[in-house]
Amino acid sequence: MRLATVWYFLAEGWRSARRNVSLISLGTIAASLFVLGALALILMNLNHVSQLLQARIEIRAFLEDGLLPEGVAAIRAQIQATDGVAQVTFVSKDEGLRRLRGQLGEHAGILDVVGENPLPDAFDVRVEDADRTAQVAARISRIPGVLGVNYGQGFTEKLLATMRLVGVAGAVVAALFVAAVVFIVGNTIRLTVISRAREIEVMKLVGATDWFIRWPFLVEGMVLGLVGAAISGLLLFAGYNLAVRYITGLAPFIPVITAPEPVAALCVALLLMGVLMGAVAGGVFVKRYLRV
Amino acid sequence: MPRAIEVYQVNSIFQELREVMMLIRLYSVSKVYPNGAVGLLNVDTYIRQGEFVFLVGPSGAGKTTFMNLLTRQVLPTQGQVIVDGRNVVRMRPSEVPYLRRAVRMIFQDYKLLPNKTAYENVAFALRVTEANPRQVRTRVMESLELVGLACKARAYPGELSGGEQQRVSIARAIVGDPTILLADEPTGNLDLDTSWGIMELLLRINKRGTTVIMATHNRSIVNGMMRRVIELDGGKIVRDDERGAYRREAGHGMVLPG
Known part of the structure; x- marks a missing residue:
């Protein structure tokens, strides 16, 4: 692939992402990813506690x-x-x-x-x-x-059962929010496809390959996912530090994760997930709306 | 007699050569749309490299279906379509873009992008087909010069007249150096003088070696050019004149059986 072509994809994707994104859709993407991240943090902390406890059992x-x-x-x-x-x-x-x-x-x-x-x-x-x-x-x-x-009969079982329940519930909620993000990104991309129907028609007529037509939309999805994830990641990082300070002040015996590394790793994972979900949404929805 | 064999061989070679020279070949092609409308019915025909062909006939006769088959915008319900040695019906979807680089179309409504200048519209066709970026500028300007619009490269379609817009769309079609140019009513929205300008341009492109197929209702243009005319009606070829007029006149032209 030529460098000029890659540049074209990036420029087009970025431009249409900026043109078609609304505060509401970006907010919803960020909020969904925020809830996902928060869930992951709660699970990580529960896991941390249970590991500490298990070591003591x-x-x-x-x-x-x-x-x-x-x-x-x-x-x-x-x-x-x-x-x-x-x-x-x-x-x-x-x-x-x-x-x-x-x-x-x-x-x-x-x-x-x-x-x-x-x-x-x-x-x-x-x-x-x-x-x-x-x-x-x-x-x-x-x-x-x-x-x-x-x-400590009973206590161990209860702790493990709670962990499992939280894990399953978390997974269900997480799946819902992933679906929400994919749907919102897909919908934004649908607007792009509609607003650029003529351009796409001409591209097909002059012999652009399907992938050439599809790439800018993938980029657009990735941009949306990335920006949403960046917003939610920042909020999550700041929010978690506040929460940790509050909890350790209130109930110092609760062993929360205080090291910044796992939280930072989570934020990076969130960014990657945002990009991935955006790309998936871009790919799937464009395939649906682009009839060759 | 060795001489007879020689003649036979020469004939056979000649036959083969003719087949090879056929740029476009339709073998008993039918197209019936899902709603039952007939596009084409059992059409057998050929078009040679470098020909200039008019497609005439009433609306709904199958002219547009004929053209759309050549760019694989529709697939026939029956029969085979060969374009430049490639079977359009059997080709993989991934090959279609490359077919369309060789077979370009122009339209009655130009299909220009209103938010791009004339230059950008032509360059767009090169960019999205991943042409060498260093050549884009020269090739676009050459093309615009050929259609006589180099001076208006920076104008937007809205600032150009109908005839000029059609010229830009022709520049866009020929910038990729296509083998075949399909023109679907290219003069449909233009007055007669402007139409003749477009025809001169198409002739010039034809002389450069591009095969031109043009669907039209414009009687005076067809009559004035005296080129091959294929007349369609109800999806069938009802006439194929090597040097024909718009309407068949008594004692003129050959009538092909459907």
Whole structure:
């Protein structure tokens, strides 16, 4: 392809994008991409939280009192051999008490009331896959010599179920907004096709190839997508930083993503998506409206 | 007898040569539109390289269908159309643009782009066919000079007379050096004097080697030129005169069976 031809496509696409775009359509494209980006940010944060939590999820298997060291070693081996177990650590009675004291902090005095150490020996078990925590815990609880297991029953499942629900809902909403963007870009391009019907007719008559006719419209779609994405990306970046500042001030224990890189990466992804959606809309709609 | 064989061979070569010289060949071509209207009915004809042919006949006789078949704006419902050695019916859609670079059209309503100057209108045809950008300027000016409008290169179509607009559209058609020029009622909107100017121009283009096919209702032009006339009626060729007049006169011309 000649350089002059490429230049022609870019110039034509840019010119008709400027001529035919309205504040409303550009606003709608930007708003749709903004909602898409916001959804992605919420999902990214939820994922971040759940990963932090998942890293902390452990099964604690309490052992019956009065086991001989050989018995404890046998149980350890059995746990280790259980499918889905990543790591096993022994927590002795005393170690357990010390940790509990640490967790209770200023209320540790209550333990002195109890007097004798009430805790049994235990194993801390880390699992490979948080989804299977309940399953692994059930297996461990059936091992002879294990008194019982504790893994925050119910909470893990609820967290994961919520994540999945948000993910599915997000995908549905995202699909709707993608469709909206494609439709709006397509409609703007339809206006161009109509306003340039005569030019297109002449191009066909003098023997321009279909792709030659189509390229400026692809460029126009990409320009619209890019500009819309740029606007929404800027708003998203600024808005997210504000939101982070607000949340960390209000509830510092919520672990939100504060590093700028993932957010910047999201904005770049948004730009690429805008361009891609614009190109797809341009290609599809022009093919529909250009009857050769 | 060796001599007889020689004559036979010469004849056969001559026949082949004639076939090769046929720029356009229509083999029992019919076009029936989806609404039932008949465009052409079983038309068999040929047009030689470098010919100047008039298509005449009443409105709806099939003149425009004839031309649109040559640029593949319509496909025949039956038969084959060969243009410059290429089968128009069987060609892939991606080849059509290249056919249209060789077969250019001009129209009664000029089809110029009103927001472009005369120069830009002609250059547009070169640009969208990806011609060498360095040659655009020379070729456009040559073309405009040929039609006598080099001085009005910067004028917009709205600032030009009908005849001048048609000249610009002719310049646009010939700038790509087409093999065939199809003219669909090119003088339909022009007065007689201007029309003759256009005809002189078309003749000059024809003399440069471009085959010209012109559909027209203009009796005096056809009668004045004495060129080949193909008369269509109801989609059939009812007359094909090598040096014909607009209307068939008693004892004149050959009547072809439909």
